[in-house]
Amino acid sequence: MAIRESGELGVAHADQRPDYSLALEEARRTLDHQRDDLKSIRDRSVAVLGIASVSASVAGGLSTTKAASPRGSGWAYGAGGCLALIIAITLLIAWPRKVVFNQNGAKIIRWIDLGTPDIQTRAQRNLAIYMQRQYNNNELLLDRMLRGLQIDIILLAVQLGLLAIDLWR
Numbered sequence: 216m217a218i219r220e221s222g223e224l225g226v227a228h229a230d231q232r233p234d235y236s237l238a239l240e241e242a243r244r245t246l247d248h249q250r251d252d253l254k255s256i257r258d259r260s261v262a263v264l265g266i267a268s269v270s271a272s273v274a275g276g277l278s279t280t281k282a283a284s285p286r287g288s289g290w291a292y293g294a295g296g297c298l299a300l301i302i303a304i305t306l307l308i309a310w311p312r313k314v315v316f317n318q319n320g321a322k323i324i325r326w327i328d329l330g331t332p333d334i335q336t337r338a339q340r341n342l343a344i345y346m347q348r349q350y351n352n353n354e355l356l357l358d359r360m361l362r363g364l365q366i367d368i369i370l371l372a373v374q375l376g377l378l379a380i381d382l383w384r
Contacts, residue, residue: 235339242346260308274378290381297374315349
């Protein structure tokens with residue numbers, strides 16, 4: 216069904232080619248959004264690691280100078296364990312992985328080289344499908360990375376609490 220100039224619905228003619236440009240535009244937009252999400256997750260996990268490291272060094276140093284003996288308390292060791300976990304999770308998040316945000320130029324060239332009359336339409340359709348597959352693959356990885364960031368933030372809160380208890384004991 217197609218909408219005619221008069222506003223009524225009618226049957227599309229067989230010579231009209233489907234337009235996949237909207238699907239292709241949307242596929243590009245979602246991959247661009249994923250690229251921004253990946254950068255944001257990695258940046259925030261590194262920031263959490265920085266905060267955890269600074270707080271461990273400052274509060275841990277104050278704690279050992281305040282105590283009668285230079286040995287650390289169980290609270291400080293717990294905070295150190297949280298820092299170690301934060302480091303490990305942040306490394307997993309920041310570790311380089313294959314994440315595809317672009318189109319495959321070789322595939323596009325192969326489609327164009329076919330030389331069929333409706334190559335523009337077919338190329339748009341195939342690119343939209345290809346990009347949707349990449350989006351689905353990337354989404355699984357980004358979800359795991361986001362969960363890692365959430366765990367990092369929880370561990371940071373626990374670490375700060377343990378360091379605060381250690382300072383005020």
